[in-house]
Amino acid sequence: MDVIVIGAGPAGMMAAGTAAEQGARVMLLEKMEQPGRKLAITGKGRCNITNLKDWEAFSPHVHPLKRYFKPAFYQFSSEDTVKFFNDIGLPTVLERGTRVYPASQRAFDVIDAMKSWLERLGVQTVYNCRVMKFITEGNATLRSSVDSANSKNENHLRITAVKVAGADGEIRLLEADHFILATGGKSYPRTGSTGDGYPLASALGHTVEPLFPTLTALMPVNYDRRLEGVQLRNVRLDLYTEQVLRRSEEGELFFTNLGIEGPIGFRVSRQAVVALNKGQRVALHLNLKPALTREQLMARWERESVADPSCRVGAGAGSGFVVGELPLRLKRYMPEALIAPFTKYLAESGLHPVDGMLKWIFPIGSFGDWARAVVTAGGISMKEVDLHTMRSKVVVNLSFAGEVLDLDADSGGYNLQIAFATGRVAGKHSNGV
Ligand SMILES: Cc1cc2nc3c(=O)[nH]c(=O)nc-3n(C[C@H](O)[C@H](O)[C@H](O)COP(=O)(O)OP(=O)(O)OC[C@H]3O[C@@H](n4cnc5c(N)ncnc54)[C@H](O)[C@@H]3O)c2cc1C
Known part of the structure; x- marks a missing residue:
């Protein structure tokens, strides 16, 4: 030959x-x-x-x-x-x-x-x-x-x-x-x-x-399994390693049984895996409304509070929502499957819903192995x-x-x-x- x-x-x-x-x-x-x-x-x-x-x-x-x-x-x-x-x-x-x-x-x-x-x-x-x-x-x-x-x-x-x-x-x-x-x-x-x-x-x-492995899933620490199956469009993902912003990607993101995947998850995965392998701290910041500034989103949130009086009263001082009614309001901002994990995140972080939507932080603990990594x-x-x-x-x-x-x-x-x-x-x- x-x-x-x-x-x-x-x-x-x-x-x-x-x-x-x-x-x-x-x-x-x-x-x-x-x-x-x-x-x-x-x-x-x-x-x-x-x-x-x-x-x-x-x-x-x-x-x-x-x-x-x-x-x-x-x-x-x-x-x-x-x-x-x-x-x-x-x-x-x-x-x-x-x-x-x-x-x-x-x-x-x-x-x-x-x-x-x-x-x-x-x-x-x-x-x-x-x-x-x-x-x-x-x-x-x-x-x-x-x-x-x-x-x-x-x-x-x-x-x-x-x-x-x-x-x-x-x-x-x-x-x-x-x-x-x-x-x-x-x-x-x-x-x-x-x-x-x-x-x-x-x-x-x-x-x-x-x-x-690269083009692989990134698994959040204490991953809320209720997120599995949620697919998001037009969102932004910021990759932080050692608390420094390394990469921002906008597009589609999927939550799966392996963690955060989908086109933008994959795009940040290479750098995330390199950092995790070095023992560095890795976090993904999810922005559900990247097209809006904080001021714009806050203005919308407050406009709706005025239009819907029940939203003005209540627990979250200055946040303009009644705890029990929050899930109802959030329906206007995100898919229903996201609401329970998101309200849990708000409760844990103490953030205003507007700030939570703009910066939902997922500390990353591990990544998908060879069995499911694309490359x-x-x-x-x-x-x-x-x-x-x-x-x-x-x-x-x-x-x-x-x-x-x-x-x-x-x-x-x-x-x-x-x-x-x-x-x-x-x-x-x-x-x-
Ligand atoms: C789920 C998934 C989706 C993907 N989608 C895309 C896409 O849409 N677009 C894109 O650009 N890339 C995509 N990729 C990446 C792309 O498939 C790979 O980069 C590409 O296949 C690499 O080609 P290759 O020929 O180098 O290796 P491979 O495709 O891995 O081929 C290597 C071959 O060598 C054979 N082999 C291994 N060891 C031996 C041996 N000892 N003796 C004889 N034969 C051996 C293997 O059996 C295999 O057939 C995807 C990958 C995955 C896993």
Whole structure:
């Protein structure tokens, strides 16, 4: 074989097909019984393929450093991704301006389109085939750049074969000239992404930057379970770590059995997890009425007190409500399911309802684990990867693609763009240079 690609997720499939387009004989090894098990559940089964923002707008969503992804993005942009899918027979549609989905709204159609593409190109895909080990010759030294021209003559570390286990437990060695590691991260392990790539790469001398789950739920301390199932729109979430405001996000928020999730919960989750892992204090401040200033909201609250005399009397001196009638009034401001937990918060904090609506504080105690985190942050150090080719600087005939790398992004189609672009670049540069 010319090229062996390990992992048939979006990155591996893209790398395999691209190498085959260049005339290489390619084998794609997948430990599950089908390709793209994770791809199938992306975008709630609809698959947000990419995001059409240009680099200026796209790059702030890339972590840990946008420059790690820039050369790959410039070689295979989001527009190239859309063109690629359209060319292989998958029509796409735009949502909310820049988010791209398959026109059929079915993630399975993305997988089927890629599968057919690989078949047409003669890629030999082997399922139920788990790569356990790289067999190597030579010595590991970090090269400052990838100069494979003379590499065969020098004693650089080179992979000669992979040791694989089949479904029946049969162990085999598969040889190739070049290898591409695209085993994904370690979140949602039931999809096959169990983090196998990290020990495989570190055994070769690669550094693996600390792994942590991102795009994951944040669990409030003493979480009021009555919040579970509440979904809020047009709210703002401010992330505080060590009492300093770090990030503000507006949009949709979901309370689930795992805590605070949904688009804006996910957007603040990366920084929150980093802080929690450092033992820092983390709190989310929820603003239920971000479009209004305190003065505007207070004026509305007081106007209603005048209009409804029963609201003027009573317990909350200056707050303009009778305790028993508060839930009734709050109905005008929030979904019913929120009212009981909110009044409990007011009682505990002593805040005026207007202030509570503008700043409902949730101290965060923990975060969702690998089973439910959408993405893995950390991974194979980008300092040891040639960013223009995705080739290893440690092993002459190895490249990387996708989430196994120390590259991740916010939700919105950015992560799949990373997988497709790095896969494209790895496949393109797998033969020769
Ligand atoms: C619920 C959910 C929704 C998401 N929605 C979106 C979305 O809409 N848009 C977006 O941009 N991103 C989304 N993502 C993120 C996106 O799915 C991933 O970033 C992307 O799948 C990473 O691609 P990959 O090819 O690097 O890895 P993976 O998709 O994880 O694929 C890796 C493959 O390697 C195989 N493998 C692992 N170890 C071995 C081994 N030892 N031998 C052989 N094969 C092996 C695995 O079985 C797997 O098939 C979502 C993720 C989740 C969990």
